[in-house]
Amino acid sequence: MTPPPEQPDPKRPANSEESLPGPLEADLRQALRPDEVDLPSRVDERVLSASAEHFASFGAKDQSDQPDRELKPGVLAWITGRPLTSAGIGAALLAASLAIALIVGVPNSTGPSAGRSVAMDQALPSEDAAAPSAASLGADLASETAGSMEAPAMPERSALARRSGARNDLAEVESADSILMDAPPLQLKVAELPGDLDGDGRITIADALLLARAVERNEVPSITGLDLVADGRLDRADADAIARLAVRLTPPTTDKPNTEGAS
Amino acid sequence: MQLTDLTDQQLVDRANAGEAAAFDTLYQRYKDWAFRLALRETGRDEGLAADAVQDSFLYLLKKFPGFELQAKLTTFLYPVVKHNAQSADRKRRRKTPSGPQTDSADDTDSEPEPDRLDGLRSILDTLPEHQREVVFMRFLDDMSLNEIALALGIPLGTVKSRLHHAIGALREEPACRAYFDIDP
Numbered sequence: 001m002t003p004p005p006e007q008p009d010p011k012r013p014a015n016s017e018e019s020l021p022g023p024l025e026a027d028l029r030q031a032l033r034p035d036e037v038d039l040p041s042r043v044d045e046r047v048l049s050a051s052a053e054h055f056a057s058f059g060a061k062d063q064s065d066q067p068d069r070e071l072k073p074g075v076l077a078w079i080t081g082r083p084l085t086s087a088g089i090g091a092a093l094l095a096a097s098l099a100i101a102l103i104v105g106v107p108n109s110t111g112p113s114a115g116r117s118v119a120m121d122q123a124l125p126s127e128d129a130a131a132p133s134a135a136s137l138g139a140d141l142a143s144e145t146a147g148s149m150e151a152p153a154m155p156e157r158s159a160l161a162r163r164s165g166a167r168n169d170l171a172e173v174e175s176a177d178s179i180l181m182d183a184p185p186l187q188l189k190v191a192e193l194p195g196d197l198d199g200d201g202r203i204t205i206a207d208a209l210l211l212a213r214a215v216e217r218n219e220v221p222s223i224t225g226l227d228l229v230a231d232g233r234l235d236r237a238d239a240d241a242i243a244r245l246a247v248r249l250t251p252p253t254t255d256k257p258n259t260e261g262a263s
Numbered sequence: 264m265q266l267t268d269l270t271d272q273q274l275v276d277r278a279n280a281g282e283a284a285a286f287d288t289l290y291q292r293y294k295d296w297a298f299r300l301a302l303r304e305t306g307r308d309e310g311l312a313a314d315a316v317q318d319s320f321l322y323l324l325k326k327f328p329g330f331e332l333q334a335k336l337t338t339f340l341y342p343v344v345k346h347n348a349q350s351a352d353r354k355r356r357r358k359t360p361s362g363p364q365t366d367s368a369d370d371t372d373s374e375p376e377p378d379r380l381d382g383l384r385s386i387l388d389t390l391p392e393h394q395r396e397v398v399f400m401r402f403l404d405d406m407s408l409n410e411i412a413l414a415l416g417i418p419l420g421t422v423k424s425r426l427h428h429a430i431g432a433l434r435e436e437p438a439c440r441a442y443f444d445i446d447p
Contacts, residue, residue, distance in 0.1 A: 020430060024383075024442035025402050031380035032303070032387070032403055039298045040309070043317045047290055047324070054324050055283035 093247035099207045101212030101239055193241040195228055208243035215239055267292075275332045285302035286327060290320050293336060297344045300404060311355055315347035322347075334413050337406060341414040382438045394429035397422060 022027065199208040211234065214220045220234040227234055228241040266274065266288040277285035297319055301312035322343055323330070332339070387395055400406045400414070408426070412419045433439045 020402060020433075020444045021444075024433070024439065027380060027383055027442075028387075028398075028402055030397070031383050036303065037295050037298045038309075039294055039316060040313045043294070043313050046317050047294075047320045048287055051283050051286050051290070051324055053399055054327070055278075055281055055286065058281055058328060 046255040090247050094243055097208055097243040097247060098240065100205075100208055101243070195226065195245055196244075197226065203242060203245045205243060208239050208246055211242060212236070212239040272338045275330055278331060279328045281328065286324060289336065293340060294320070296404070297340055298339065300341065300344050301348040303399065304345055305352045305355075308352070308355065311351040312348060315344055315351050318347045319343045335406075335410055337404065338410045338413045341400070341404070341406070342416075386433065386436050386438060390429055390432055394425045394432070397425040398429045401426060403420050
């Protein structure tokens with residue numbers, strides 16, 4: 001049988017080394033390729049029925065998948081398909097805290113918070129002392145969770161929260177703002193708990209935030225007990241280490257120094 | 264325009280869009296080609312060859328939707344049919360070890376054939392397997408050199424080399440010299 005009409009015979013040079021003489025090729029075909037073959041009808045039935053089933057299911061599946069593809073495309077579908085785990089939540093909190101440290105570390109010269117000092121700034125000798133007591137700050141910080149501290153003291157964030165109508169979130173944002181903006185000078189001393197900048201007895205994301213801002217402004221004093229990565233200086237790595245400690249599931253204790261975030 | 268008038272690429276596109284009739288047309292177009300190849304690979308065992316063809320097209324069916332025709336469909340089907348046929352043939356041989364099979368078609372046709380064709384088959388049997396396969400693909404399956412290279416996964420130069428040596432061997436055969444206008 002000749003090849004299908006839409007599949008033209010390949011170009012064969014008539015007298016090249018890759019061609020056979022016509023009579024030899026004809027005999028070869030006659031000897032080895034019978035013109036008529038009879039494929040059993042059971043094969044036809046099996047293949048064609050499988051084809052009908054396959055394409056019917058393909059069409060049905062395609063239609064059923066369509067709304068899902070519209071609602072959950074790409075990465076969103078992957079994310080929503082994952083179960084929440086404590087490790088995942090911790091990683092998300094860590095990423096959020098680091099992002100906050102970066103955002104808040106940029107000086108904000110406009111908006112309602114312009115010109116206002118924040119907690120770490122007030123630790124400097126030049127700052128005035130017109131501020132709430134350290135005890136009240138510690139209590140406030142202790143009452144805050146990492147989630148509430150995720151909202152930085154940025155007017156844009158507050159405005160966004162108001163527009164979205166998230167009143168509870170807005171209250172938390174404003175609370176965090178007040179803590180950071182109105183914090184008294186920190187009593188930076190040898191901390192009983194490494195990483196506890198504000199001396200409230202806990203390592204919270206606020207501690208990481210304070211150190212990150214100080215690092216950004218190159219205003220980090222030499223304080224023992226904060227160099228968690230033990231490299232002889234206070235820098236971004238120490239802030240990251242404190243952030244990791246703050247969002248971990250088991251609360252740190254004051255008994256033994258923790259250098260978990262050194263790597 | 265009827266489906267039979269469409270090219271393979273057009274049929275593949277339609278099958279990818281969910282048109283079962285397009286796949287059926289492809290099957291009708293290539294089932295005899297595949298059956299001949301399977302017959303050759305199974306020593307003309309029609310049952311095994313039919314099973315190989317069925318498995319091959321069911322394999323192709325599972326490629327839809329999303330199948331991309333990068334060359335001629337025979338280039339895709341050749342290694343599939345060959346693999347299925349040889350696999351079935353090996354199973355058959357394991358079950359019936361007392362009945363060795365030959366590669367060529369020399370055991371089923373009831374009609375007496377000319378000695379010339381028998382001699383030609385014998386000559387082809389003397390070729391190394393890799394050379395004989397290229398000859399069959401080229402002159403029986405009507406595949407171009409590029410298609411052979413793609414189907415076998417070997418360089419084009421290797422295909423040319425194998426074909427060159429195979430034809431050279433045929434040229435040296437006394438029974439084939441007349442075909443090449445060479446005095447015996």
